[in-house]
Amino acid sequence: MIPSAHIGVSGLGVMGRNLARNFARHGYTVAVHNRSASRTRLLVEEFGAEGTFVAAETAEDFVAALERPRRLVVMVQAGAATDAVIAEFAGLLEPGDMIIDGGNAHFADTRRRESALRAHGVHFVGAGISGGEEGALDGPSIMVGGPDESYAVLGPMFETVSAKVDGEPCAAHIGTDGAGHFVKMVHNGIEYADMQLIAEAYDLLRQVAGYTPAEIADVFRGWNQGRLGSYLTEITAEVLAHTDATTGEPFVDVVADAAGQKGTGRWTVQTALDLAAPVTAIAQATFARAASGQSELRAAYRGLPGGTPVPLSRTEAARFTSQVEHALYASKVIAYDQGWKMIQDAGAEYGWKIDLAAVAGIWRGGCIIRAAFLDRIRAAYTADPGLVSLLGEEGFAREIGDAQVPWREIVASAARRGIPVPAFSAALAHYDTLRADRLPAALLQGQRDYFGAHTYRRTDRPGSFHTHWADPNRPETAN
Incomplete structure (x- = not known):
């Protein structure tokens, strides 16, 4: 086989298939490979018109199709499956070739793999890719770890296929070995916190303000036009406005209240403990998901006495909604701040020189936690790369100060009524812990x-x- 492919993708599940199509749409010739050859053929049959694909049924043919230095993207399940694919390809590669792991790998595994392959002259690149299947196709946020030499070759390709914000690519070289996958892990931890905080805000508006899901959808649409503007705020409004086609009931009322997770949130919390990084809002969001799935334990607690419900008038509900907005924003700032500090701590621990402003920049598009205030976070770390906390920036500090009274009232109100707000409470406690003159x-x-x-x-x-x-x-x- 004559080498002709600029890049190859092995592992053609939804993410791998869409990433391969993204490269092809941008003019790259893409070698595609899957353990099941039928999936490879199907991709070419369905999407061959989008660009130039080279179908390879064997590992040998796949490697032979790639131009040197070979760029081989692995998109398979994290863990043993990734190790197996790496072992299969490593013996076929030559010094200077690159294996890129685009899956949700644990950063410690990436560090191990990078060290092992470096000894053989093969570059191993851990690339965190955020945005789900839609992002993989239309433009993800890409957090790249690995050697500088690899990014010199891969960078232009990743930047081309990534999301763009104001013409800037949402792809960057984060640091050596596992830095890219570490930052992707923290992204997912922040994502857990952001989603839990939004869910708690919804629950308060439903149970205390007495709004219907459709009315709360309108509230979130309004918030999305302001400082809470984000992808998650936007889709929350869509989910809350959705009506179940079978029952005619609000969609959220027919969905089981047990949330799933794929492990990256847990990794964030486990790693934070190793680093002594206090990511309490992220941790409580992760534990809230775990608690939601504990059906037997929840059954044992069900029926125990709780708080006292206090109905609100429509005027009181409007005021309460404004308080929830303050609490949600302040708690969100704390959760993001915890994530950025954890990245700083990891940089010190593992010798990574991570540009925190660049992290904010590439998270503005393509990824799940893209949000309006990431522009301000980028500006804060551009002005002061050594900024210890977002609350050291004047604007964020002022907003948290303005949120003080409503934030505390929301947490207190929830406690009186017996409504769980673990992430709101953890964020407020984190703030009070760090601002205290003296601790116990x-x-x-x-x-x-x-x-x-x-x-x-x-x-x-x-x-x-x-x-x-x-x-x-x-x-x-x-x-």
Whole structure:
């Protein structure tokens, strides 16, 4: 076979198929391969008119079809399946060739694979691709990890097929080895928080304000025109306005209230614990999904006493809606801020030089959490690349200050009524924890020293100290 393909895609599920079509639509010759050869043939039969495809039934034919340096995108299930495909292709490649993992891989796996393949001269690139099947076809957000040399070759291709905002591509080189997949993981963690916060806002408007799903859809349409404008806000209005064709009931009333998850939210929380990064709003959103699926546990709790419902007049409901908007916005800022700080912490831990402004830039289009205020986040990190928190930026700090009273009233109102708002509450608690002049962690230090002689630090002099608790009058020991 004469090499003719600019890039190849192996794994032609929905995401792989659409990504291959995206490359072809942009003028690239694309080699396509799947373990099931029938799926390869079907893609060419259905979409061959969109561009130039080279169908390959074997791994050998697939590799032979690629121009050097070979660019081979793997779009298969994360984990063992990815390892198997990499092993199949690695022996057929030559130094300088590239394997690009475009799936939702764990960043630690990407680091391991990159190290192993580097020893053989093959470049391994972990590319986080966000936007779902629609984004893969029409323009995703692409977070690329791996060697600089690889991005020099791949970058123009990824930037061409990515989403565009104001003419700028939503693709960037994030950093070495697993940096791209790490940032994609954090994106998905923020996505969990954003979706949970929106769901909590809906629940409050339904249960407290007394609005119907259709009325709440109108509320979200209004919010989408302002500072809460985002893809998730937009589709929330569409979902709430939808009527079930079978029953004629609001769609949300016929859907089971147990949310699924594919694991990236859990990875974010697990990794945050390793980094000691306090992503509490993201964590509570992840736990809320887990709790929703605990049917036996929920049955055991059902019927236990809760809060007191207090009906609102239409005037009161309108005021309450404004308060919810403040609480949703403030909590969303906190959740995004937690994600950005986690990326900073990971950069320090793994030696990644991540441009936080660039991350905000490529998340403005194509990805699930694209939102109007990402332009402001990008501007904040452009002005101060070392910004520790979004709340260090004057505009965000002022908005959080303006949200103080309604934010607290919403959380308190939900508690009085027995309505769960775990993500709202976690975001507010995170804010109060970090703004406090002094935390009860001083007592924790005393407790740890008492039962485990772990020592403590003092406020009046440097060093570590231990109190002899069996004889508290004995002078403390300095370490």
